[in-house]
Amino acid sequence: MSRPRWKSLLAVASLVVLGLVIVAQVVPYGRNHSNPPIGAEPSWNSSTTRALAARACFDCHSNQTRWPWYSHVAPMSWLVQNHVDEGRGVLNFSEWNRGNSEAGEAAETVREREMPPRSYLLLHPEARLTDAEREQLALGLDASLVPTRQSRADQVSAGVVNALSADHANVDITFCEHSTIWTGSEGQRWRPRI
Numbered sequence: 497m498s499r500p501r502w503k504s505l506l507a508v509a510s511l512v513v514l515g516l517v518i519v520a521q522v523v524p525y526g527r528n529h530s531n532p533p534i535g536a537e538p539s540w541n542s543s544t545t546r547a548l549a550a551r552a553c554f555d556c557h558s559n560q561t562r563w564p565w566y567s568h569v570a571p572m573s574w575l576v577q578n579h580v581d582e583g584r585g586v587l588n589f590s591e592w593n594r595g596n597s598e599a600g601e602a603a604e605t606v607r608e609r610e611m612p613p614r615s616y617l618l619l620h621p622e623a624r625l626t627d628a629e630r631e632q633l634a635l636g637l638d639a640s641l642v643p644t645r646q647s648r649a650d651q652v653s654a655g656v657v658n659a660l661s662a663d664h665a666n667v668d669i670t671f672c673e674h675s676t677i678w679t680g681s682e683g684q685r686w687r688p689r690i
């Protein structure tokens with residue numbers, strides 16, 4: 497008695513899928529799992545804010561990414577690599593001395609449940625936040641990342657100001673502090689105006 501037709505088709509289909517998965521492993525993209533050195537972090541308003549961010553954001557927005565086993569297997573590795581590269585590109589909590597143009601948006605993305613991405617939460621239940629934790633993180637992010645007038649003045653006197661948000665990035669700002677008028681744009685070195 498010959499095998500039912502659907503069984504043969506299924507066997508062929510499985511072999512094709514298996515073949516594709518094996519071939520996919522040869523693609524070089526998705527293997528850069530380096531964690532660059534950890535630089536300056538934001539001045540967190542509390543250790544709770546940092547802990548919540550570490551739990552829900554650091555895998556993609558820091559240099560402390562945990563690389564799970566499936567991040568070594570294509571095609572998942574492509575997705576993970578893309579998330580981490582893009583995530584670090586817009587916001588990197590381990591490189592706070594570099595312009596992090598999206599810092600002003602962080603709290604909003606949390607409140608609107610845009611971040612962390614849903615697909616990530618499926619595989620990372622530990623990163624899920626309760627409503628109370630979400631609100632706490634959003635408040636904490638605003639307090640830690642969006643400079644107030646005073647903290648801005650402190651940063652100005654230290655010589656460097658991080659970008660607040662993309663909207664502000666190219667605006668020239670003048671700032672008066674300790675009888676010196678400073679000028680420059682966020683993300684750049686400030687200079688006294690003569």
Ligand code: HEC
Binds near residue numbers: 556
């Ligand atoms: C699975 C990886 C991943 C995690 C975890 C993650 N993000 Fe993102 N995030 C991204 C990627 C990728 C982008 C850029 C593309 C996009 O906008 O979807 C991004 C973009 C952003 C942006 C830029 C604005 C925007 O909407 O594009 C902000 C702000 C942000 N994330 C904040 C956070 C915060 C805060 C957390 C933690 C609560 C977090 N993200 C967790 C991957 C991640």
